[in-house]
Amino acid sequence: MVSTASYEARAFGVGSGMPLRIAARKVPDAVILPVDQEAYLAASETVMATLRAQPGVTVQVLGWDEAFMGIETENPEAIARQVQAAVLERTQLHCSVGIGDTLVRAKVATGFAKPAGVFRLTAGNWSDVMGSRPTRDLWGVGTKVSGRLAKLGINTVAELAASDPQDLVPEFGPKMGPWYAELGRGDGAGVVDDTPWVARGHSRETTFQRDLTDPAQVDDAVRELTARVLEDVLAEGRPVIGLTLKIRYAPFVTTTRARKIPVTSDGNEILAGALGLAAGIEAGRPIRLLGLRAELAMPDDARKGHTPTRGGW
DNA sequence: TCTGGGGTCCTAGGACCC
DNA sequence: TCTGGGGTCCTAGGACCC
Numbered sequence: 001m002v003s004t005a006s007y008e009a010r011a012f013g014v015g016s017g018m019p020l021r022i023a024a025r026k027v028p029d030a031v032i033l034p035v036d037q038e039a040y041l042a043a044s045e046t047v048m049a050t051l052r053a054q055p056g057v058t059v060q061v062l063g064w065d066e067a068f069m070g071i072e073t074e075n076p077e078a079i080a081r082q083v084q085a086a087v088l089e090r091t092q093l094h095c096s097v098g099i100g101d102t103l104v105r106a107k108v109a110t111g112f113a114k115p116a117g118v119f120r121l122t123a124g125n126w127s128d129v130m131g132s133r134p135t136r137d138l139w140g141v142g143t144k145v146s147g148r149l150a151k152l153g154i155n156t157v158a159e160l161a162a163s164d165p166q167d168l169v170p171e172f173g174p175k176m177g178p179w180y181a182e183l184g185r186g187d188g189a190g191v192v193d194d195t196p197w198v199a200r201g202h203s204r205e206t207t208f209q210r211d212l213t214d215p216a217q218v219d220d221a222v223r224e225l226t227a228r229v230l231e232d233v234l235a236e237g238r239p240v241i242g243l244t245l246k247i248r249y250a251p252f253v254t255t256t257r258a259r260k261i262p263v264t265s266d267g268n269e270i271l272a273g274a275l276g277l278a279a280g281i282e283a284g285r286p287i288r289l290l291g292l293r294a295e296l297a298m299p300d301d302a303r304k305g306h307t308p309t310r311g312g313w
Numbered sequence: 314t315c316t317g318g319g320g321t322c323c324t325a326g327g328a329c330c331c
Numbered sequence: 332t333c334t335g336g337g338g339t340c341c342t343a344g345g346a347c348c349c
Contacts (some may be wrong), residue, residue: 001316001317003317003318016316016327017316018314018316019314019315019316022314022315022316035318063320145325171325172324173324173325174323174324175322175323175324176322176323176324191325191330199320200320200321201320201321202319202320203318203319203320204319205317205318205319206318207316207318220319279321291318291319291321
């Protein structure tokens with residue numbers, strides 16, 4: 001699949017998540033490169049180091065190519081241009097900068113800054129810029145939630161912003177309901193948190209080119225996944241407290257099944273646990289995907305559940 | 314066209330306890 | 332024998348993000 005595409009390719013309708021075959025049909029002379037994680041990670045580290053080197057900033061990394069920078073200034077655009085120049089000089093990479101008075105506004109602003117630009121979104125222009133847009137354009141609202149909001153008569157960001165947070169509780173629960181209303185207003189945390197990231201777990205998964213039917217194949221696959229997960233876990237050096245085997249049966253749309261068991265960090269016990277979970281697989285049903293996740297013990301002081309930013313780093 | 318891989322957090326419901 | 336009410340913990344599944 002296409003992980004990402006250049007702006008030139010996007011002009012032809014190519015984008016993330018598209019099967020390669022389709023992309024190649026749309027742009028027959030496109031240059032298609034394999035994923036090179038090591039190169040991206042190295043570039044990412046240089047970029048993040050460049051951000052951290054800026055005077056007076058707090059940096060919160062969101063992914064390989066994205067970070068919040070916290071700073072108080074009278075002229076954020078000047079800082080933005082300065083950062084872009086510094087990143088370009090050190091890495092030959094262009095970046096876009098969204099400026100905001102909350103994390104959500106800054107994040108959403110980045111979309112308007114692309115490519116390689118700067119855009120400011122604050123309480124002052126939020127409703128002008130975002131109000132008439134579909135809720136799907138918000139960071140944290142996907143197709144499912146925008147559909148459920150539509151059922152409640154909420155289609156635009158302005159309508160979401162005007163909604164009573166309590167009215168959303170029956171549909172989305174005590175936490176997510178009020179949070180969506182806040183999201184509609186662009187409100188929320190305004191402070192960048194540079195607390196070092198603590199991983200909650202590590203996982204590996206494989207989609208098989210040919211569905212697995214033979215128990216011996218499943219056994220092999222589980223052993224291989226376990227070894228790969230263990231690599232990350234050992235590098236982490238923290239205790240494993242749970243193990244989940246994800247099973248996706250062949251017609252792709254059928255449900256994913258997961259089973260969790262408590263386990264200790266001993267490699268043999270983890271393998272035994274994974275194999276035990278695999279023993280629960282329905283006999284004879286072709287398997288399309290297997291995934292194994294090890295949940296790690298959290299240090300007592302680790303924060304949990306206070307940020308709307310899922311998929312942290 | 315129909316699907317990659319690695320993550321996080323929330324919710325509902327059941328089990329169990331007092 | 333059946334029932335109140337409150338709390339915690341755990342699991343399975345859902346949704347979203349990069």
